[in-house]
Amino acid sequence: MTQKFEFTVNGKPVGVDLDNEETPLLNVLRNNLGLMGTRFGCGLEQCGCCTVLIDGRPEKCCAKPVWSVAGKSVVTIEGIGTPERPHPLQQAFIDEQAGQCGYCLSGIVVSAKALLDNNPAPTRAEIAQALDDNICRCGSHNRILRAVEKAAAQLRGGQQ
Amino acid sequence: MNAPVLPGPLKDNPSLARWVAFPAPGQVAINTGRVEIGQGVLTAMVQIAADELDVAMTRIAIRSGSTAVTPNEGYTAGSQSIQFGGVAMRQACADVRALFLAQAAKVLACPVNELSIRDGSILRKGASTGQDYWTLAGAVDLNVDAGGSGARKPIAELESIGTSSARLDLPAKIFGDAIFIHDMRLPGMQHARVVRQPNRGATIGSVDERAILRVAKAPVAFVRQGNFLAILGDDETAVDLAAVAADSHVKWQNVETPTAIQQEANWLLQRPAVDRVFGAEPADAKGRERFERTYSRGYLAHASISPSCGLAHYDNGHLTVWTHCQGVFPLRAALVKTLGLEASAITVHHVQGSGCYGHNGSDDAAADAAIVAMQLPGKPIRVRWRREEEFIYEPKTPAMIVKVHALLDEAGKPTDWTQEIWSPTHNQRPGAGGNLLGALALPHPPPEPPPNDVPESNGGGATRNAEPLYDIAAKRHIHHLVTETPVRTSALRGLGAMPNVFALECCIDELAERAGVYPVAYRLAITADQRARAVIEKVAAMANWQAGEPGGAGRGRGIAFARYKNRAAYAACVVELDVDEEIRLRHVWCATDAGLVINPDGVINQLEGGIIQSASWVLKEQVRFDNSVALGHASFDWETYPVLKFSEVPEIDIELINTKDEVPLGVGEVTAGPTAAAIGNAVSHALGTRIRDLPLTRERIMASLLKE
Structure with missing residues (x-):
C-alpha cells in the first residue's frame, strides 16, 4: 500500500509516495529526490559515506527507514553549501586539498559540521574522534583534520 | 641524425x-x-x-x-x-x-x-x-x-x-555533485544485483523465486544464463531486498569453502608451484657466515570505500558500458571474448568511482551489467555490488612468504643475497584472457588461465623489489609461483614490493644490529647510489635521527628505504611509535625523490595516502577465512575487516628532493614498502624483539613479549 512520507530536506518540505515504509532514507534521497551527494558505501551503517544531519544530529541513513524521519529535518551535503556560497568547511577542504577519491567526503563534511555546531573549538583529538565513524581508505586523514581545524577557526571569527 | x-x-x-x-x-x-x-x-x-x-x-x-x-x-x-x-x-x-x-x-x-x-x-x-x-x-x-x-x-x-595546482575534480566531490558512476541514472534504467556464483564450477541447484519475490515487496525480475543469475527491477530497494533473500533461497552445488588454515601465508609452502630463478650464481659460501630469516604477510583486500558499480546498454546491436575500472581497452577485449561481439560493437567509457588501489571488482561489475544488458536489448542496466559482495569477491592481494638467505663478510656486511618468495599470482586482470567473474558462470566459461605473474619487464609481480638496491656482490631471487589458492588473487598497490621491502629492509636492520652498526650508517655503508643516499640522509635529518637511541622501553623508531621496482622513485621513511599491547603510530617522516614533479601537493597527497594505507595493512589487515561462516569468508564488512581510523593516523612530514630532474617518476606505490618495514623496525626497536609476520596484531605482540 502506497504511503506518503513528509519531512524537510535542506529546509524544503518534501513528500514522497512509497510502497515500502522500510525504504532506506538514502535510497529516497538518491532515487526519489535526485540528491546524489549522499553516497552509498556499505548499507550497514559502518562507513559513514551516507552521513546526513537529522534534526541536527549526524546519522547514517543507508539503513534508516524512511518512516523514522517523518516530520523531521534532514540536511544533506547539498544543504551545507554550494560552489557559489561554500560553507567554511567546504572552503577549507578545498584550500587544504583534503581528499583523494572524494567518495567519503560528503559524509565527512556533514560529520564535521555536526561537530563544529556543538563544539566550536575542538582539539585535533576531538576532531579525529568525531570522524572515527567515517572511513577514508585513500589516506587523506591529516588533510581532512587540518581542514576541519581551519574551518573551526574561520567560524570562530578568524582567530587561529 | x-x-x-x-x-x-x-x-x-x-x-x-x-x-x-x-x-x-x-x-x-x-x-x-x-x-x-x-x-x-x-x-x-x-x-x-x-x-x-x-x-x-x-x-x-x-x-x-x-x-x-x-x-x-x-x-x-x-x-x-x-x-x-x-x-x-x-x-x-x-x-x-x-x-x-x-x-x-x-x-x-x-x-x-x-x-x-x-x-x-x-x-x-x-x-x-x-x-x-x-x-x-x-x-x-x-x-x-x-x-x-x-x-x-x-x-x-x-x-x-x-x-601545486588545486585538483580539478575535488570541488565536485566536496559539494556532493553527481560525478561518480554510482550516481549515473539513464532513462528507463533497471537496477540489478547478481546472485554470485560462489566459485568457479559451482552450479545452481534451485532458485525459490516465490520466496524471493515475497521479500522484495515490489516487482523484480530474474535473468538467468547458465549459472549466472541476476535480479532486477525499477526499485533499487526491492532489488536489494531480493538480493539479500537470494542468499538463503538460491541453493548452490559444488561449493568450495576456504578454511582458516588457508588464510595463513605458511599454507603456501607445500603447494604446487612454478619455480623460477633470477640473478647471479651463488658465491662460494666457504668461510662465510650464513644468515637466514623468514617474513610473511597474509591476504589483503583492496577495500575500496564503495562497492563496484557498472552500467551497460545494448541497443541496435551496439553495447555501451560505463565502468570505473583501470583499463577500458583491456576490459573491452575481455568483453569481446565473453559476449562474442566484435570490438567495434562495444564502447567502454570510464566514469569515476571511489579510490582504486588495484584490480578490484570494477571490471566484474561492468561485465555483470553487460551480460544482463545483452539479455534485455534497449534497457539500460545498472549493477551495484553489495558491500559484502565486494569484500568476498574482489580479487585479493596474495599472501606471501619471503625468506632471505645472506652470506656475510667479516664486517657483517652481506656479500651474497638470495630472496626466496612463495606467492600466488599478482595478475588475474580481465585482459589476460576473459577472466571475469560473470563469464565463469555462463554456460561456456573460459578455461582457467595458465599460471602467470607480471613479467619482470613490467617490474615483476611477486618478485617486485625482491632484489636489494644495495651494493652486494651477488644477488638473486627465487620465485615459487604458487598455483593452488583459496581465493582469486590479483594486483594491489605495489604488488610484491611491500612484502619484499618489508623482508629485506627488516633483514638489513637485523644485520645492522648483529654487526653493531646503527641502521642509517649500516645502509649508507652499502649504498653507492647517490639518489638513494640522498633520501636516506634527508629523512634521517628530518626526523633528527640520533645514532643509538635507546629502545626496548615501549617507544621505538625505525627507518627503511626502497627504490620502487629498483628503477622508479626513491623513498625513505622513519617511523616513531609506541607499543604496549597494541601499536600507536606517532610520527612518520618521508623523503622522496620522484624526479620531475608535476604537482608537488598532488605528489605529497599520494605519498601520504601510501603511508597511511600501508600502515593500515601492517597494523590491522588480513583477509580471514573460516569455513563455519557463510561461504567461508570471515572478512565481509568493515567490522570484520577493519582499517586505520582517524584517531589512529600518525603525523606525517614529507619532503621532495630532486624535483627538477628531467624524468618524472610515479609515486602512488613508492611508500608502501618503506612504511611497512620502518614500522617493523620501529616495533623491534620498541620491544627489543622482532615480529616477522604481518599484520602486527595484538596477538603477535603478546606472543613476542612472552617469548622474551
Whole structure:
C-alpha cells in the first residue's frame, strides 16, 4: 500500500509516495529526490559515506527507514553549501586539498559540521574522534583534520 | 641524425588528433588513456598540456578512458601514468605546438624562431599577430603521426609543471555533485544485483523465486544464463531486498569453502608451484657466515570505500558500458571474448568511482551489467555490488612468504643475497584472457588461465623489489609461483614490493644490529647510489635521527628505504611509535625523490595516502577465512575487516628532493614498502624483539613479549 512520507530536506518540505515504509532514507534521497551527494558505501551503517544531519544530529541513513524521519529535518551535503556560497568547511577542504577519491567526503563534511555546531573549538583529538565513524581508505586523514581545524577557526571569527 | 624516440603510449597511439583538439575558439580538448582513480592524474595531465601548448589551464577540457575517443594506454596502474602517459602527453602537445608554429610562420611569412605562443595566441617578437591556435586550426591537420620532434620546454621554463595546482575534480566531490558512476541514472534504467556464483564450477541447484519475490515487496525480475543469475527491477530497494533473500533461497552445488588454515601465508609452502630463478650464481659460501630469516604477510583486500558499480546498454546491436575500472581497452577485449561481439560493437567509457588501489571488482561489475544488458536489448542496466559482495569477491592481494638467505663478510656486511618468495599470482586482470567473474558462470566459461605473474619487464609481480638496491656482490631471487589458492588473487598497490621491502629492509636492520652498526650508517655503508643516499640522509635529518637511541622501553623508531621496482622513485621513511599491547603510530617522516614533479601537493597527497594505507595493512589487515561462516569468508564488512581510523593516523612530514630532474617518476606505490618495514623496525626497536609476520596484531605482540 502506497504511503506518503513528509519531512524537510535542506529546509524544503518534501513528500514522497512509497510502497515500502522500510525504504532506506538514502535510497529516497538518491532515487526519489535526485540528491546524489549522499553516497552509498556499505548499507550497514559502518562507513559513514551516507552521513546526513537529522534534526541536527549526524546519522547514517543507508539503513534508516524512511518512516523514522517523518516530520523531521534532514540536511544533506547539498544543504551545507554550494560552489557559489561554500560553507567554511567546504572552503577549507578545498584550500587544504583534503581528499583523494572524494567518495567519503560528503559524509565527512556533514560529520564535521555536526561537530563544529556543538563544539566550536575542538582539539585535533576531538576532531579525529568525531570522524572515527567515517572511513577514508585513500589516506587523506591529516588533510581532512587540518581542514576541519581551519574551518573551526574561520567560524570562530578568524582567530587561529 | 636518428629519429627521436617516441614515448611508448605515443608510439602506440601516434595520431596527434587522438591526443589534442581545438574544438571551438578559445578551447582546447586533450585526451588521455589514463583515468582518475583518486590520484589526481587528470589535473597533472592538464598542467602538462598547459605548459607544452602554452595555454591557460582553464581553457583545457580533458577526456579520459574512453574506447571511443582516447588513446589506448592499457591500464592506469603501476605508478606509470605520469612516467609514461604524462611524458607522452607532453611530447604530443610539444609536437602539436610545433605544427602550429610552422603554420603560423607560413601565414606570417617569417622565420619560426621569431614566433612564440602566449595563452594560445601567436606572438612575433613578442607582439600580437592576430593569429592563434583557433584561427590556424583549419589549416593544421592533426590527423598525422607524431614525429616526436617538437621541442619540449626546458625544465627551467616550465610554469604550470612544478606548481601545486588545486585538483580539478575535488570541488565536485566536496559539494556532493553527481560525478561518480554510482550516481549515473539513464532513462528507463533497471537496477540489478547478481546472485554470485560462489566459485568457479559451482552450479545452481534451485532458485525459490516465490520466496524471493515475497521479500522484495515490489516487482523484480530474474535473468538467468547458465549459472549466472541476476535480479532486477525499477526499485533499487526491492532489488536489494531480493538480493539479500537470494542468499538463503538460491541453493548452490559444488561449493568450495576456504578454511582458516588457508588464510595463513605458511599454507603456501607445500603447494604446487612454478619455480623460477633470477640473478647471479651463488658465491662460494666457504668461510662465510650464513644468515637466514623468514617474513610473511597474509591476504589483503583492496577495500575500496564503495562497492563496484557498472552500467551497460545494448541497443541496435551496439553495447555501451560505463565502468570505473583501470583499463577500458583491456576490459573491452575481455568483453569481446565473453559476449562474442566484435570490438567495434562495444564502447567502454570510464566514469569515476571511489579510490582504486588495484584490480578490484570494477571490471566484474561492468561485465555483470553487460551480460544482463545483452539479455534485455534497449534497457539500460545498472549493477551495484553489495558491500559484502565486494569484500568476498574482489580479487585479493596474495599472501606471501619471503625468506632471505645472506652470506656475510667479516664486517657483517652481506656479500651474497638470495630472496626466496612463495606467492600466488599478482595478475588475474580481465585482459589476460576473459577472466571475469560473470563469464565463469555462463554456460561456456573460459578455461582457467595458465599460471602467470607480471613479467619482470613490467617490474615483476611477486618478485617486485625482491632484489636489494644495495651494493652486494651477488644477488638473486627465487620465485615459487604458487598455483593452488583459496581465493582469486590479483594486483594491489605495489604488488610484491611491500612484502619484499618489508623482508629485506627488516633483514638489513637485523644485520645492522648483529654487526653493531646503527641502521642509517649500516645502509649508507652499502649504498653507492647517490639518489638513494640522498633520501636516506634527508629523512634521517628530518626526523633528527640520533645514532643509538635507546629502545626496548615501549617507544621505538625505525627507518627503511626502497627504490620502487629498483628503477622508479626513491623513498625513505622513519617511523616513531609506541607499543604496549597494541601499536600507536606517532610520527612518520618521508623523503622522496620522484624526479620531475608535476604537482608537488598532488605528489605529497599520494605519498601520504601510501603511508597511511600501508600502515593500515601492517597494523590491522588480513583477509580471514573460516569455513563455519557463510561461504567461508570471515572478512565481509568493515567490522570484520577493519582499517586505520582517524584517531589512529600518525603525523606525517614529507619532503621532495630532486624535483627538477628531467624524468618524472610515479609515486602512488613508492611508500608502501618503506612504511611497512620502518614500522617493523620501529616495533623491534620498541620491544627489543622482532615480529616477522604481518599484520602486527595484538596477538603477535603478546606472543613476542612472552617469548622474551
